[in-house]
Amino acid sequence: MSQETTASRSPLFKTEDWWAVWLGLFIFALGLLKLAGVDVIGWVVKTSVWLDLSKALAPASKAYQGMPGIISLILTYLFLLLVTAIGAYSMGARVGRYITGFTLIFWITYACWIIGSYGYIAATPDQLAKLGIPWSLRLTGEAGFIIALIAGLLLGNLWPGFTRAVEEAVKPEWFIKTAIVILGATIGLKACQSTGLAGQVVFRGFCAIVEAYLIYWPIVYFISRKYFRFTPEWAAPLASGISICGVSAAIATGGAIKARPVVPVIVSSLVIIFAVVELIILPFAAQAWLYHEPMVAGAWMGLAVKTDGAAAASGALVDALIRSKAATALGVQWQEGWMLMAATTVKVFIDIFIAVWAFILAIIWSYSIDRRPGEKISASVIWERFPKFILGYAATFAILLLIGSGMTKETLKTLQAGVGQADAFRGIFFALTFFTIGLVSNFKKLKEEGMGRLAVVYLICLFGFIIWIGLFISWIFFHGITPPVVG
Amino acid sequence: MANQERFAEEGEWFDLTPAEKKLIGWSLGLGIALLGILVWISYTVIPVQH
Numbered sequence: 001m002s003q004e005t006t007a008s009r010s011p012l013f014k015t016e017d018w019w020a021v022w023l024g025l026f027i028f029a030l031g032l033l034k035l036a037g038v039d040v041i042g043w044v045v046k047t048s049v050w051l052d053l054s055k056a057l058a059p060a061s062k063a064y065q066g067m068p069g070i071i072s073l074i075l076t077y078l079f080l081l082l083v084t085a086i087g088a089y090s091m092g093a094r095v096g097r098y099i100t101g102f103t104l105i106f107w108i109t110y111a112c113w114i115i116g117s118y119g120y121i122a123a124t125p126d127q128l129a130k131l132g133i134p135w136s137l138r139l140t141g142e143a144g145f146i147i148a149l150i151a152g153l154l155l156g157n158l159w160p161g162f163t164r165a166v167e168e169a170v171k172p173e174w175f176i177k178t179a180i181v182i183l184g185a186t187i188g189l190k191a192c193q194s195t196g197l198a199g200q201v202v203f204r205g206f207c208a209i210v211e212a213y214l215i216y217w218p219i220v221y222f223i224s225r226k227y228f229r230f231t232p233e234w235a236a237p238l239a240s241g242i243s244i245c246g247v248s249a250a251i252a253t254g255g256a257i258k259a260r261p262v263v264p265v266i267v268s269s270l271v272i273i274f275a276v277v278e279l280i281i282l283p284f285a286a287q288a289w290l291y292h293e294p295m296v297a298g299a300w301m302g303l304a305v306k307t308d309g310a311a312a313a314s315g316a317l318v319d320a321l322i323r324s325k326a327a328t329a330l331g332v333q334w335q336e337g338w339m340l341m342a343a344t345t346v347k348v349f350i351d352i353f354i355a356v357w358a359f360i361l362a363i364i365w366s367y368s369i370d371r372r373p374g375e376k377i378s379a380s381v382i383w384e385r386f387p388k389f390i391l392g393y394a395a396t397f398a399i400l401l402l403i404g405s406g407m408t409k410e411t412l413k414t415l416q417a418g419v420g421q422a423d424a425f426r427g428i429f430f431a432l433t434f435f436t437i438g439l440v441s442n443f444k445k446l447k448e449e450g451m452g453r454l455a456v457v458y459l460i461c462l463f464g465f466i467i468w469i470g471l472f473i474s475w476i477f478f479h480g481i482t483p484p485v486v487g
Numbered sequence: 488m489a490n491q492e493r494f495a496e497e498g499e500w501f502d503l504t505p506a507e508k509k510l511i512g513w514s515l516g517l518g519i520a521l522l523g524i525l526v527w528i529s530y531t532v533i534p535v536q537h
Binding site: 203225 | 499500501502503504506507509510511512514515517518519521522525526529
């Protein structure tokens with residue numbers, strides 16, 4: 001494409017931010033067609049935790065259950081290649097080189113994801129019995145992201161020729177922003193499903209936002225800036241990653257303050273690793289000391305464990321562990337699922353406000369922190385700075401909430417299936433992001449940036465106060481509430 | 488090249504600016520105040536039903 005053509009195109013069709021919105025909304029809309037009885041993207045591949053490789057891949061929809069997993073994967077690749085190539089062309093990429101690059105990136109990334117989903121690597125404690133294995137690294141399905149990042153780092157640092165060959169398709173920011181637009185629908189769906197839950201838990205879930213955004217965030221930011229000498233570019237995504245919800249919050253914050261893409265992704269990989277440590281320790285600590293306060297334990301998992309997957313797994317684990325202990329120690333049998341619900345409700349409320357927080361940070365950074373002396377800031381500067389993909393996130397969330405809140409349980413199930421199909425693409429975009437960010441990250445530079453210091457800040461903040469304040473707040477708002485008794 | 492320049496520029500640490508201090512102070516102050524209000528609401532307006 002000529003430079004003139006690109007230049008004359010509307011900004012709505014030539015920036016990654018806007019193309020993330022279009023692509024995310026397109027996939028979301030295709031998922032919604034499920035409500036009209038049309039299963040347009042049900043063939044999208046989903047990766048399960050596996051021991052038998054032939055069972056790792058399957059289409060997302062039951063309507064396609066006869067389709068072999070590998071065919072589902074090929075269709076997913078062709079679809080993504082087509083839609084992203086259109087976007088890349090519109091943004092001025094050389095399409096031939098993009099196709100080659102994307103193809104290599106996609107297949108390597110997916111191989112990493114399949115490896116990361118191996119039972120002994122990914123299975124969480126609540127899945128061990130089902131898989132019939134005695135142990136695992138408990139890294140959850142998100143292990144694939146870490147493996148993709150490592151693979152990208154190795155290829156990028158040891159084989160720079162590879163990176164040059166695929167560079168036209170190395171677009172980590174675009175991939176992650178598209179994923180976040182689709183994420184809005186997933187969070188919206190969870191919010192819809194929460195409306196039928198006990199009002200008390202929902203209200204107390206809302207209270208958790210105050211803690212995550214207004215108390216955790218400034219403390220982590222202050223510690224990283226003042227004592228660990230990080231620049232605002234690192235401190236803000238780190239504070240969001242540790243305080244709110246790892247990947248999406250760190251990326252949204254990175255976009256709002258115009259950090260380089262490597263910053264939130266490196267923060268996110270730390271979040272995933274530490275979430276595993278929490279998943280291994282916290283549910284058992286809760287079983288030992290909080291079995292008489294089950295809802296405190298559930299909410300604590302939602303507040304302290306920082307990725308959606310690990311928080312839900314911790315919630316499920318604590319639910320099983322505490323119910324079993326209460327049955328023997330207290331002689332009471334609580335209904336299953338209430339502690340898990342407390343954990344996920346708290347997490348959903350925290351996730352919902354990511355867009356609001358990104359908007360607030362964009363304004364603060366434009367008006368104050370990045371403002372040069374004498375510089376005038378107009379509304380257009382704020383608009384220019386605002387991460388547009390957050391609009392997509394807010395739109396998918398709001399649309400889902402609007403159409404889902406009045407639905408019957410049956411229709412909501414259909415909606416959940418459609419959103420689940422769109423969400424399968426979100427997972428793939430996440431994985432593509434981790435691999436491509438690895439490709440463009442230089443070990444030497446990461447060391448210079450202070451990767452070790454980042455991990456120390458994380459460790460200190462997490463175990464120094466986040467876990468304990470989280471426990472304190474959970475206690476304040478949830479103590480005395482117990483799940484209904486069975487029978 | 489532009490990225491390299493930005494990299495170096497952003498790598499330089501500087502002490503907390505007044506704007507950052509204000510952000511930290513307001514956020515924490517508002518958080519603690521809201522926490523107090525929400526605790527009050529949760530104990531009086533929406534009390535736990537055993």
